[in-house]
Structure formats: structure tokens, C-alpha cells
Amino acid sequence: MPPRGSRGPLPPLLLVAALAACVARASEITFELPDNAKQCFYEEIAQGTKCTLEFQVITGGHYDVDCRLEDPDGIVLYKEMKKQYDSFTFTASRNGTYKFCFSNEFSTFTHKTVYFDFQVGEDPPLFPSENRVTALTQMESACVSIHEALKSVIDYQTHFRLREAQGRSRAEDLNTRVAYWSVGEAIILLVVSIGQVFLLKSFFSDKRTTTTRVGS
Amino acid sequence: LALYFHIGEREEKCIIEDLPSDTLVFGNYKVQRWDIHKHDFLESAPGLGMYVTVSTPEGEVLLSKLYGSQGTFSFTSHLSGEHIICFQSNSTRLLAMAGSKLRIHLDIRVGEHFLDESAVQAKEKVDEVHVRLEHLIEQIQHVSKEQDYEREREEKFRKTSEETNSNILWWAIVQTLILISVGIWQIKSLRDFFIAKKLV
Numbered sequence: 001m002p003p004r005g006s007r008g009p010l011p012p013l014l015l016v017a018a019l020a021a022c023v024a025r026a027s028e029i030t031f032e033l034p035d036n037a038k039q040c041f042y043e044e045i046a047q048g049t050k051c052t053l054e055f056q057v058i059t060g061g062h063y064d065v066d067c068r069l070e071d072p073d074g075i076v077l078y079k080e081m082k083k084q085y086d087s088f089t090f091t092a093s094r095n096g097t098y099k100f101c102f103s104n105e106f107s108t109f110t111h112k113t114v115y116f117d118f119q120v121g122e123d124p125p126l127f128p129s130e131n132r133v134t135a136l137t138q139m140e141s142a143c144v145s146i147h148e149a150l151k152s153v154i155d156y157q158t159h160f161r162l163r164e165a166q167g168r169s170r171a172e173d174l175n176t177r178v179a180y181w182s183v184g185e186a187i188i189l190l191v192v193s194i195g196q197v198f199l200l201k202s203f204f205s206d207k208r209t210t211t212t213r214v215g216s
Numbered sequence: 217l218a219l220y221f222h223i224g225e226r227e228e229k230c231i232i233e234d235l236p237s238d239t240l241v242f243g244n245y246k247v248q249r250w251d252i253h254k255h256d257f258l259e260s261a262p263g264l265g266m267y268v269t270v271s272t273p274e275g276e277v278l279l280s281k282l283y284g285s286q287g288t289f290s291f292t293s294h295l296s297g298e299h300i301i302c303f304q305s306n307s308t309r310l311l312a313m314a315g316s317k318l319r320i321h322l323d324i325r326v327g328e329h330f331l332d333e334s335a336v337q338a339k340e341k342v343d344e345v346h347v348r349l350e351h352l353i354e355q356i357q358h359v360s361k362e363q364d365y366e367r368e369r370e371e372k373f374r375k376t377s378e379e380t381n382s383n384i385l386w387w388a389i390v391q392t393l394i395l396i397s398v399g400i401w402q403i404k405s406l407r408d409f410f411i412a413k414k415l416v
Contacts, residue, residue: 027219027323030232041221113232118219126348143348150355157362161234164366168373175380182387186394193398197405204413 024124028117028158030058033065033104035111040101045092045120052119053078053100054087056162059169061110066103072096082106115162123151220321225249228304229320236365237296239327239358243268246286246321247305257319261285265306266320273297282306296365327358 033039045051057063062082069078069088072095078088092098104112126147127140136144223229233241247266248257268289270279278299279291293299305318 025218029219029322029324030234032230032232039221041219043219120218127344137345139345140348143345143352146352147348147355150352150359153359154355154362157359157366161362161366161369164369164373165234168369168376171373171376171380175376175383178380178383178387182383182391186387186391189391189394190398193402197402200406201409204409204415 024121026117026119028115030113030115033060033102033112033114035107035109036105038101038103038105039114040099041116041118042097042099043118043120044097045095047092047095049092049121050089051092051098051121052087052089053116054119055083055102055114055116056085056159056166058113058115058162058165060112061107063112063166063170065112065114066106067100068103069098069100071098117158218321218323220319222317222319223303225305225307225316225318228302230300230302231322231324233299233301233324233326235293235296235299235326236361237293239293239361241291241293241299241327242325243289243301244287244323244325245283245289245303247303248285248319248321250317250319252316267302267304267306269302269304271300271302273299296368327354327361 027043029041031039053069055065055067057065063084064082066081067078067083067086068076068080069090070076071093077090078100080086100116100118102114102116104110126144127136221229235241245266245268247264248259249261249264250256251258264285265282266285266287267282268279268287269277270289270291272278272293272295274295274297278293279289281289283289291299301324303320
């Protein structure tokens with residue numbers, strides 16, 4: 001087994017870690033967007049950072065939302081109307097505050113639950129190579145590949161959870177609608193049928209009194 | 217702190233976290249108030265605090281505390297489901313002045329996202345691989361918990377679908393029976409009526 005590389009002094013490691021911590025961030029938030037509302041989020045991004053915005057509508061109405069991403073100058077980088085799910089990757093062309101907004105203004109009375117995941121920068125490497133003398137050991141490279149695999153497992157799990165939540169929301173809507181509509185239809189059926197008979201009977205009763213009057 | 221958004225001064229903003237049971241959640245926030253004179257957000261506003269309320273899927277309150285303008289909170293979910301984290305400022309101004317708003321910086325970490333660089337530095341004496349392995353084990357445990365939660369949710373989904381299915385079947389039968397019986401009653405009733413009126 002190759003000898004372990006000697007560790008460099010502490011400060012460079014801290015610096016690397018600090019830089020890495022600044023660069024790589026991921027925020028995922030699930031929030032409720034009321035009807036006719038717009039919600040904006042802002043993030044300061046350094047130039048040259050690769051960012052990914054992913055969003056999905058989980059519950060509500062037709063499961064769609066408007067999304068818009070602007071750079072610090074106000075230039076629209078991404079704009080989509082009534083999208084159910086999308087993923088957008090871009091590289092920050094300049095420093096500044098980037099803004100992205102979700103809008104439910106086209107909807108009159110349905111609240112939407114929206115999930116988004118905004119990833120800024122790449123994840124830092126597990127074993128930083130700056131102060132390393134030898135290559136990664138087998139243990140370390142096994143760690144790295146397990147970490148990568150787990151990250152993608154967790155990513156798939158999140159997507160699956162969101163899809164399942166959406167499917168379940170549709171199923172529950174369907175169930176409620178079926179229940180109410182069935183009861184409503186049964187009542188309408190009864191009321192209309194019984195009403196028809198009494199109405200018909202009332203026609204004949206009136207006619208009889210009219211003929212009697214004419215006769216006398 | 218990275219991501220931020222704006223809310224009105226007296227407004228309550230909630231975010232939803234769908235969690236499996238026994239999951240630790242860390243929240244980190246910073247709130248700033250808009251200053252009308254300076255036309256900018258103040259770096260720190262004395263006396264400004266945030267009420268952080270965490271509710272379980274059942275509606276119980278898990279955490280309800282007043283923190284300062286910058287704070288960290290954490291909680292562990294006992295039940296699996298949608299937990300709601302709400303933020304509201306303790307501002308007592310009855311009429312919010314026009315243009316008054318708050319900027320909230322937020323960072324929420326759930327489950328395994330604890331690649332804490334400072335912890336790695338502290339444990340520098342211990343083998344770095346050992347620390348990474350512990351982190352990997354945490355990640356795998358989180359994956360496993362999410363899988364269990366997924367099984368629960370799938371069962372709920374299946375029950376809803378089966379309920380819809382039996383609802384449709386049952387009500388279709390009931391409606392057909394109503395239709396037939398009311399139809400028969402209509403004909404009988406009209407026939408008796410016409411016979412009584414000597415029209416038939």
C-alpha cells in the first residue's frame with residue numbers, strides 16, 4: 001500500500017475548505033404559492049460559477065407555474081410559462097445578485113406547492129489535492145465513488161418523492177371529486193324524477209277545473 | 217448565508233419540509249429590515265427578532281421560539297410527513313409603512329447534508345478517511361429512512377386509489393338502482409293517476 005502523503009500545514013487546508021464552502025451551495029425549498037401571487041428569490045453569485053435551477057410543481061390546479069430567471073443587469077436568462085417541471089443550467093457571466101421568480105398570477109383560486117433546488121457551484125472534492133503528495137489511496141477513491149453514487153441516489157430519491165407526492169395529490173383530488181359528484185348526481189336524479197311526476201299530475205288537475213268552468 | 221427573499225413586516229412565511237421520521241433538520245437564518253431613509257437594508261436592526269414555528273404533519277407545534285435577527289434552530293422529526301416551518305417577525309408596528317419589508321436569508325439542511333468542513337479540521341488527528349466514511353454512513357442511513365417513508369406513502373396512495381375505485385363501482389350500482397326503481401315508480405304512479413282520472 002502506498003505511504004500516506006504528509007499533511008501540509010493547517011492554514012492552506014482551511015483556506016481551501018473556506019473557498020470551497022463559499023463556492024458550493026445548494027438550497028432546496030418547498031413553499032406554497034397562493035393564487036395571484038409571485039414569489040422571488042435572490043442569490044449572490046460570483047462570476048464563472050456554474051449554477052443549476054430545478055423546479056417542480058407538487059400540488060394544485062393544473063400543476064403548472066411561471067418561472068423567470070434574471071441576471072444582475074435585469075436580462076432574462078430563462079423564462080417559461082405554465083411549466084410543470086424544468087431544469088436550467090447556466091454559468092454566471094458576471095458577479096452580482098441573480099433573481100428568480102415563480103408566478104401563479106394566471107390562476108384565480110388554486111394554491112400551488114412549488115419545490116425548487118438551486119445549486120451554485122460544484123461540490124468540493126472529498127480529498128482536496130492541493131497539499132497531497134501521493135495519489136488517492138484505494139480507500140479514498142472508493143470513498144469518492146461511493147459519495148458520488150450516493151449523491152445521485154439521493155437526487156433520484158428526491159425526484160421520486162416529488163413525483164409520488166404529485167401523483168398522490170391527483171389521486172386524492174380524483175377521489176374527492178368522485179365522492180361529491182356521485183352523491184350530487186344521485187340526489188339530482190331523485191329530485192328530477194319525482195318532480196317530473198308531480199308536475200305532470202299538476203297539468204292534468206288544472207285542465208279539469210277549466211273544463212268544469214266552461215261547462216257550467 | 218446565500219439565498220434570500222422578501223416579505224412584508226407583519227407577514228408570515230412558511231416553507232414545507234417533507235421528512236421521514238427521526239430526521240434532524242438544521243436551520244440558519246438572518247433577517248434585515250428595509251430602511252426608508254437610506255433606501256437599503258440595514259445591516260442589523262436592534263430589537264428585530266423572528267418567531268420560528270415548526271409544526272408536525274398532525275398539526276402539533278414542535279418548536280416555537282423567538283430568536284434574534286440572526287439565529288440557528290434545529291429540530292428532529294418524530295413522525296414522518298410534511299413539517300411546516302414558519303417565520304414571522306416580532307415587529308409590533310400596527311400599520312406597516314408603505315414600502316416596509318424584511319429580507320430573510322435562509323439556509324435549511326436536512327438529514328445528511330452535514331459535510332461540515334470545520335468538523336473535519338477539528339478531527340485532523342483522526343484519519344481523514346475515517347471522517348469521510350462516517351459521513352457516508354450518515355448519507356446511507358438517510359437514504360434508508362427515506363425509503364421507509366416512501367413505503368408508507370405508497371401505501372397511502374394505494375389506499376386512496378382503491379377507495380376511488382370502490383367508490384366509483386358502488387355509486388354506479390346505486391345510481392342504476394335508483395334509476396330503475398324511480399322509473400318503475402313513475403310509470404306506476406302515472407298509470408294509477410290516469411286510471412283515476414278516467415283518461416285511460
